[in-house]
Amino acid sequence: MRFRSTALGVSVGLLLASLPVLAHHSFAAEFDIAKPITLKGKFVQMDWVNPHSWIHVEVAGPDGKKVTWSCEALPPNSLFRQGWRKTTLKPGDDVVIEGFQAKDGTATIWTRSVTTPDGRRLFAGNADALPPGAPAAPKPEGKQ
Amino acid sequence: MVRSKLAIVAVVLCGVLAKPLAGQASGSYKAPRTWDGHADLQGIWQVRDTAAAFDLEDHGGALGIPPGRSVIAEPAGGKIPYKPEALAQRQKNFQNREKSDPLNKCYMPGVPRITYIDFPFQIFQTPGYTLIAYEYIHIYRTIFTNGSKHIDGLDFWNGDSRGHWEGDTLVVDVSDFNDQTWLDASGDYHSGDLHVVERYTRTGPDTLQYEATLEDPKVYTRPWTIRLTLYRHAEPNFRLLEYECQAYSDEQAKASR
Amino acid sequence: MRFQSWITTAGVVFALWLAPGAAAQQQQPARGHSTKRAGEPRRGPRGAATAASPASGNGAAPAFFAPGPPHVPGGPVRRLPDGHPDLQGFWNAANNGGAVFEIQNHPKPKPGVPPGMGAIIDPPDGYLPYLNWAAAKAKNTFEHDLADEPELHCYMSGIPKQMYVQFGFQILQPPGYVVMTWEFMHSYRIIPTDGRPHIPDNIKLFEGDPVGRWEGDVLVVDTTNLNDRTWFDTVGNFHSDSEHVVEYFRPVDSNTIKYEAAVEDEKVFTRPWRIAMDLYRNTEPNYEQMEFACIEGNQDVKHYTKDKGGAADVKLK
Numbered sequence: 001m002r003f004r005s006t007a008l009g010v011s012v013g014l015l016l017a018s019l020p021v022l023a024h025h026s027f028a029a030e031f032d033i034a035k036p037i038t039l040k041g042k043f044v045q046m047d048w049v050n051p052h053s054w055i056h057v058e059v060a061g062p063d064g065k066k067v068t069w070s071c072e073a074l075p076p077n078s079l080f081r082q083g084w085r086k087t088t089l090k091p092g093d094d095v096v097i098e099g100f101q102a103k104d105g106t107a108t109i110w111t112r113s114v115t116t117p118d119g120r121r122l123f124a125g126n127a128d129a130l131p132p133g134a135p136a137a138p139k140p141e142g143k144q
Numbered sequence: 145m146v147r148s149k150l151a152i153v154a155v156v157l158c159g160v161l162a163k164p165l166a167g168q169a170s171g172s173y174k175a176p177r178t179w180d181g182h183a184d185l186q187g188i189w190q191v192r193d194t195a196a197a198f199d200l201e202d203h204g205g206a207l208g209i210p211p212g213r214s215v216i217a218e219p220a221g222g223k224i225p226y227k228p229e230a231l232a233q234r235q236k237n238f239q240n241r242e243k244s245d246p247l248n249k250c251y252m253p254g255v256p257r258i259t260y261i262d263f264p265f266q267i268f269q270t271p272g273y274t275l276i277a278y279e280y281i282h283i284y285r286t287i288f289t290n291g292s293k294h295i296d297g298l299d300f301w302n303g304d305s306r307g308h309w310e311g312d313t314l315v316v317d318v319s320d321f322n323d324q325t326w327l328d329a330s331g332d333y334h335s336g337d338l339h340v341v342e343r344y345t346r347t348g349p350d351t352l353q354y355e356a357t358l359e360d361p362k363v364y365t366r367p368w369t370i371r372l373t374l375y376r377h378a379e380p381n382f383r384l385l386e387y388e389c390q391a392y393s394d395e396q397a398k399a400s401r
Numbered sequence: 402m403r404f405q406s407w408i409t410t411a412g413v414v415f416a417l418w419l420a421p422g423a424a425a426q427q428q429q430p431a432r433g434h435s436t437k438r439a440g441e442p443r444r445g446p447r448g449a450a451t452a453a454s455p456a457s458g459n460g461a462a463p464a465f466f467a468p469g470p471p472h473v474p475g476g477p478v479r480r481l482p483d484g485h486p487d488l489q490g491f492w493n494a495a496n497n498g499g500a501v502f503e504i505q506n507h508p509k510p511k512p513g514v515p516p517g518m519g520a521i522i523d524p525p526d527g528y529l530p531y532l533n534w535a536a537a538k539a540k541n542t543f544e545h546d547l548a549d550e551p552e553l554h555c556y557m558s559g560i561p562k563q564m565y566v567q568f569g570f571q572i573l574q575p576p577g578y579v580v581m582t583w584e585f586m587h588s589y590r591i592i593p594t595d596g597r598p599h600i601p602d603n604i605k606l607f608e609g610d611p612v613g614r615w616e617g618d619v620l621v622v623d624t625t626n627l628n629d630r631t632w633f634d635t636v637g638n639f640h641s642d643s644e645h646v647v648e649y650f651r652p653v654d655s656n657t658i659k660y661e662a663a664v665e666d667e668k669v670f671t672r673p674w675r676i677a678m679d680l681y682r683n684t685e686p687n688y689e690q691m692e693f694a695c696i697e698g699n700q701d702v703k704h705y706t707k708d709k710g711g712a713a714d715v716k717l718k
Contacts, residue, residue, distance in 0.1 A: 029711065030704045032717055033513065047698070049697065050695055050697075052701070070700075072701075075693065080691075102704050104714060104715065105715075105717050106704070106716075252697065273573060275575075277591060282557060286571075288689070302692055304692075386607060386608070388556070388557075390556070
């Protein structure tokens with residue numbers, strides 16, 4: 001393997017490495033850091049594209065209707081270097097995704113972290129930190 | 145005695161005057177060396193056969209499309225050896241080319257198409273890395289000549305390139321393609337299993353022969369090879385400029401609002 | 402477990418931003434004013450732990466001067482066969498006060514933009530010496546037109562911003578050139594060192610037309626022909642197509658380059674100004690840059706909201 005495989009349980013230090021990626025565009029124009037959200041659902045597929053990967057998750061809303069959420073994550077190059085692989089998540093896997101909602105109200109978030117079926121927490125987007133005064137992550141939205 | 149001397153002179157003259165056959169990598173041209181002893185491929189190059197980028201096979205002219213001969217050297221017959229169902233897809237691509245050609249969306253052309261679109265590119269050679277910088281949308285390809293292996297687990301528009309020397313020919317093995325690019329503007333295409341082997345060989349002071357062998361068991365019945373000549377830009381102080389397709393497209397969209 | 406050595410000052414500063422009081426410790430003069438604040442020492446060498454701290458700061462002040470990514474001390478500067486410094490390899494910008502977010506001094510946090518000193522060393526207070534109209538435009542851009550950000554549209558980053566974008570860059574030195582390649586937006590700069598003239602003035606390029614020369618061990622790069630379609634950072638600090646940049650790459654050891662850029666643009670600024678930062682070698686073995694396509698997979702533009710110049714309605718209140 002070309003790159004040293006990293007343990008998938010990454011440390012907080014790695015989170016800091018991911019932040020500069022936001023510099024390619026202004027987070028504030030697209031997402032609302034004051035609107036964190038936690039999605040619990042089934043992994044559908046992942047788009048391994050630059051400039052940002054997209055993780056698609058099917059979440060059942062409070063009314064039972066299933067909605068596919070698109071979760072923007074780091075570029076595939078960054079994820080790959082962190083040890084992510086295309087086999088890391090499989091269709092149907094139960095995942096918990098934390099992030100920040102898009103201001104345009106679509107089912108779109110910026111990903112803070114992804115928790116896999118076996119309980120590992122992967123960081124795919126922003127540093128796991130909130131500005132002072134921001135609300136804590138709400139209860140998981142959607143049934144399993 | 146005179147006859148045999150004349151014969152010898154004739155033979156010697158033939159040997160001296162014989163020119164390398166056009167289009168064939170010839171042993172008789174010895175390229176200058178880089179400081180580490182390899183053939184020097186450096187410089188700014190561009191195709192003259194601009195018709196290849198429109199259609200790799202024999203084709204007549206059409207509005208905006210120059211006519212051209214096939215650049216396919218193998219197999220004989222000059223046609224891409226498509227599987228029957230793949231040929232049907234190619235015809236569909238051709239009919240939808242206005243909308244579907246990725247180049248029309250300012251997307252990366254892929255390999256080998258990036259070599260024969262009508263824009264210059266520059267080859268640089270340093271230990272461990274041969275770099276090809278293309279004017280078209282500021283693409284560059286790093287060709288690793290340090291013995292390293294292909295990346296395993298990602299795919300790319302222009303593939304992943306690992307090179308080595310066979311004599312004076314730079315052989316570049318390209319894999320890890322996605323299935324999003326075309327080979328020309330007529331819908332010739334490939335799958336994500338595409339594997340390309342390029343061969344760059346100097347054939348004269350201002351010419352470089354480019355060959356690319358394509359194999360893709362999902363789409364073609366057998367490997368096939370294209371061959372083109374690249375010409376050096378000898379104009380004084382010639383340099384790559386920029387062709388920023390997306391920026392121009394955005395400008396046009398803004399102007400027409 | 403290893404992670405990329407391109408952890409930049411921005412990442413460290415962001416974490417330190419969370420420390421209480423970090424934001425409150427500097428007075429900020431009005432944008433566009435380059436007056437030196439009373440008691441503010443002249444900005445010294447970047448990155449040093451003892452770099453100048455505002456006299457009025459509290460204990461959190463040194464956070465803005467955090468040294469940046471892990472730096473592996475080097476040995477003597479390597480040489481090419483022709484005697485010039487061998488700068489080949491992979492590099493990351495460091496010690497630039499979060500310039501990639503905002504190039505100038507920015508002590509107050511903005512959404513998504515942690516506070517930082519930026520990279521400006523002249524004027525000494527670290528603020529861009531804008532003409533009044535330009536200061537107003539920059540402010541307006543930040544408030545209403547973030548959707549115009551060039552990199553959102555996959556454009557190259559311009560000069561000098563290209564030198565401090567994320568993911569670092571590679572330097573190659575084939576004969577007669579210094580070539581730099583960036584993974585980010587697959588950008589490159591081809592810098593001839595043969596003393597050729599610049600191209601005609603009416604050709605404007607995102608990365609400009611660079612011409613390099615060696616002054617002793619310093620690579621000096623003169624760049625003209627820049628277009629006006631790039632920013633210095635993510636918050637809208639900008640220049641015109643009269644921008645002219647002279648950069649200085651001074652190797653101090655085999656793993657460290659001191660980088661400075663002198664920027665002049667009479668249409669936008671009252672005077673020339675300079676930035677400074679370090680370039681640290683990425684010593685990760687077998688490191689490789691990879692292709693970074695952008696337009697092909699860009700989904701962000703459509704989500705930018707109208708209040709920031711985009712097309713989407715703001716639905717979340």
